[in-house]
Each structure stands twice: as structure tokens, then as C-alpha cells.
Amino acid sequence: MDNAKDIVLIVNEFHPETVALLDAHYSTHHLWKLSDEEQRKLIESLDGSCRAVASASWNCNPLVYDMKSLQLISAFGVGVDGIDFDATARLGCKVTNTPDVLNDAVADLAMALVLATTRNLVNADRFVRDGQWSAGPFPFGSSLDGKTLGIIGLGRIGEAIAERAKPFKLQVAYHNRQPKPELPYPYYDSIEALAAASDILLCMLPGGQATNNLINAEVFRQLGKDGIFINVGRGNSVDEDALCDALRSGTIRAAGLDVYKNEPQVPDCLRQLDNVVLLPHIGSATVETRRAMGRLVIDNLAAFFAGSPLLTEVT
Numbered sequence: 001m002d003n004a005k006d007i008v009l010i011v012n013e014f015h016p017e018t019v020a021l022l023d024a025h026y027s028t029h030h031l032w033k034l035s036d037e038e039q040r041k042l043i044e045s046l047d048g049s050c051r052a053v054a055s056a057s058w059n060c061n062p063l064v065y066d067m068k069s070l071q072l073i074s075a076f077g078v079g080v081d082g083i084d085f086d087a088t089a090r091l092g093c094k095v096t097n098t099p100d101v102l103n104d105a106v107a108d109l110a111m112a113l114v115l116a117t118t119r120n121l122v123n124a125d126r127f128v129r130d131g132q133w134s135a136g137p138f139p140f141g142s143s144l145d146g147k148t149l150g151i152i153g154l155g156r157i158g159e160a161i162a163e164r165a166k167p168f169k170l171q172v173a174y175h176n177r178q179p180k181p182e183l184p185y186p187y188y189d190s191i192e193a194l195a196a197a198s199d200i201l202l203c204m205l206p207g208g209q210a211t212n213n214l215i216n217a218e219v220f221r222q223l224g225k226d227g228i229f230i231n232v233g234r235g236n237s238v239d240e241d242a243l244c245d246a247l248r249s250g251t252i253r254a255a256g257l258d259v260y261k262n263e264p265q266v267p268d269c270l271r272q273l274d275n276v277v278l279l280p281h282i283g284s285a286t287v288e289t290r291r292a293m294g295r296l297v298i299d300n301l302a303a304f305f306a307g308s309p310l311l312t313e314v315t
Contacts, residue, residue: 005027006026006027006052006305007026007027007028007029007046007049007050007051007052008022008026008027008028008029008050008052008053008054008301009028009029009031009042009046009050009052009053009054009064009067010022010028010029010030010031010032010053010054010055011031011032011053011054011055011056011059011060011061011064012031012032012055012056012059012060012061013030013032014054014055014056014076014077015076015290015293015294017290017291017294018054018076018290018291018293018294018297018298019054021294021298022054022297022298022301025298025302026301029042029046029050031043031061031063031064032061039061039063040063043063043064043066043067044066046067046069047066047067047068047069048068048069049069050067050069050070051069051070051071051072051304052070052071052072052073052074052301052304052305053070053072053073053074054073054074054075054076054297054301055073055074055075055076055082055083056075056076056077056082057075057076057077057078057079057080057081057082057083057097057098058077058079058080058081058082058207059082060073060075060082060083060084062084062087065084065087065088065090065091068091070088070091070093071091071092071093071094071304072093072094072095072096072300072301072304072310073088073093073094073095073096074096074297074298074300074301074304075095075096075097075098075297075314076098076293076294076297077097077098077284077293078097078098078099078102078157079097079206079207079234080095080097080314081206081207081208081234081236083095083314094304094310094313095313095314096296096297096300096310096311096312096313096314097312097314098292098293098296098297098312099156099312100156101289101292101293101295101296102157102283102284102289102292102293103156103157103160104160104289105283105284105285105286105288105289106157106160106161106232106283106284107157107160107161107163107164108164109232109258109279109282109283110157110161110164110202110204110230110232110283111161111164111165111168113230113232113256113257113258113277113279114144114149114165114168114200114202114228114230114256115144116256116277117200117228117230117254117255117256117277118141118142118143118144118147118200118228118254119141119142120138120139120141120254121277122277123138123274124138142226144168144169144170145168145169145170146169146171147170147171147199147200148170148171148172148173148197148198148199148200149161149162149165149170149171149172149173149198149199149200149202150172150173150174150175150188150194150195150197150198150200150201150202151172151173151174151175151202151204152174152175152191152194152201152202152203152204152205152214152215152233153174153175153176153203153204153205153206153233154174154175154176154180154183154185154204155176155204157204157232158174158204159183161202161204162174162185170200172185173185173186173187173188173194173197173198174186174187174188174194175187175188175189175190175191175193175194191214191215191219192218192219192222193222195219195220195222195223195227196222196223196224198223198227199226199227199228200227200228200229200230201219201223201227201228201229201230202229202230202231202232203215203229203230203231203232203233203237203238204232204233205233205234205237206233206234207233207234207235207236207237208234208236211234211236211237212236212237213236213237213238213239214237215229215231215237215238215239215242215243216239216242217239217242217245217246220242220243220246220251220252221246221251223251223252224251224252225250225251225252225253226253227252227253228252228253228254228255228256229243229246229252229254229255229256230255230256230257231255231256231257231258231259232258232259232283233259234259235257235259235260235261235262235263236261238261240260240261240267240269240270241267241269243255243270244267244269244270244273247270247273247275247276248269248273253275254275254276254277255275255276255277256276256277256279257270257276257277257278257279258279258280258281258282258283259281259283260281263281264280264281266278296311296312299311300312
């Protein structure tokens, strides 16, 4: 199918392989490559002819909302906190994202962080590399058998994590805005109550103003000195100063983080602590997962230009 007449503005280089496929299928413009002034001129020139943009879900240049002809943002990613939904509503613009295809990758990484923190694996690796083994054994870690994994935000990815936790003999509990009676896990009506009942507290909260700093000093106090905190959701949900204080003071035992408030900047206090495992936001970063996410971006654009129902519209 020849889509040369269809114009797609690509806002940022979210996934080079997908960008290359978009270039092959559409008449594309790469907004991120231009200076500020060139970006403004391009937006002005495209207004009226460009109806669709492709963008990272976590970051979308606000200039695109100046195009009154904009009807679709096909976003690469699940969390859409980078999209201005007030602006899209004003324009009558639809938004799609890439859910489900990344559930397994993120859930796998969540369990990797659980194992890395409970068994102190990163420090164990360093212990061997630094030649410390000959001086004596490495300190003991903790078993998962019978421990409680408390999940904050038991959506589709959270449920995938819960399924992975079962073979490790972990008990699962959760907190959502509303309970899910169809699930067999205990529900707690506050994050603090869930933290108090958990050995490992795992955050799967989405981004946005509503979740800012919900994981705070009181949550860590309730989690306790043997507790472990894991975050594979969004960094804005954690008070990072409170987390640093909790890790330094022994209020909690350890943390495993894949996301941060101001990525790619990570607070010095976290980088200097040896009881926290730090990953560079790689939850969905497998070749297969990113390729599937890109396919959804392209398929949503194809459906839009064909006048067909969108595959994964955010409502």
C-alpha cells in the first residue's frame, strides 16, 4: 500500500527501527532534528496538511498542539504522562499507546529486581571481582518463601508480576484505587497499610500529578527496617529525598529502581548508596518488546489513515 501522500510528523527519536519504518511508509518530518525556530516554522507549514504525529508517550513537544489539523498522536509506550490531554481534547485529537506487548518484559525485570535486592546480587558480583572472597564469606541474603510482595497498582503488568511471584512462593497483596474482587489477593485500602503488611513493596503506579510523591517517608516507615522497595512504574510517584533518607538510616533495608523523577538524572545520594540497585529505565527494553511496540505505533497510524477503528486508543 502506497502511503506517500500521508504526512506523519515524528516528534522524537523514540525507537530508531520504528522511525525507519515510518520513514519508509509515510512522508515524514523529524521535528527533534531542528532548531527551535525551525521547529516553529515546520509546525506552521504543516498545519492543515498534517493530521497525525508519532511520539514517545513520556515526552511530546508541545508545539504539536499548535497544529489545528492534528487528529492523532500515535504514542510509543504505555504511560502517557507526556501527552497533554487538555490540548488533545481541545483539538478533538485521539491518542493511542502500546499496551500489553510490554507486560512480560516489565514483569520479568520487576522479578529480577526482587531477586537482586533480596539476595544482594550486585554487591555479591562486586565482592568476587574485588577479590574479597578470600577474606571470608559474603553476607547472607533473604529467602522469598513465605514473604509478602505488596503491589501498588495491580493493572495488567502488576498481574503479570503477581503470576511470576507465585513460583517463588511469595504471597501477593495489593492496593488500587478500587479493589478487584475477581482476584484472589488481599486488598489494602491505603499504600501505608499495604506497606505495613509487605516484606517487599513494589510500585507500578502511572505517572502524572495524581501520583506525585505518593511513596513518601511514612510509607517507608511502615515498610520497616527489613523491607525492600521496588519501582518499575514511574519515578514521579516517589519522594526521592525520603527514599534516600530511609536507605541511609536503615528505615528500610534496600531498594531496586528502574525509574526516577528526573530521568536520566539520578540523585547523587542514590548513586552513592550500596543498598540500592539502579537500572537505566530498561523495563521494556528488549529487542522483541520494543519491536512489538513500534508495530503498534505503525498499525494505529495505518488504521487511522484507512478510516478504521484504532487498535489501542487511550480513553
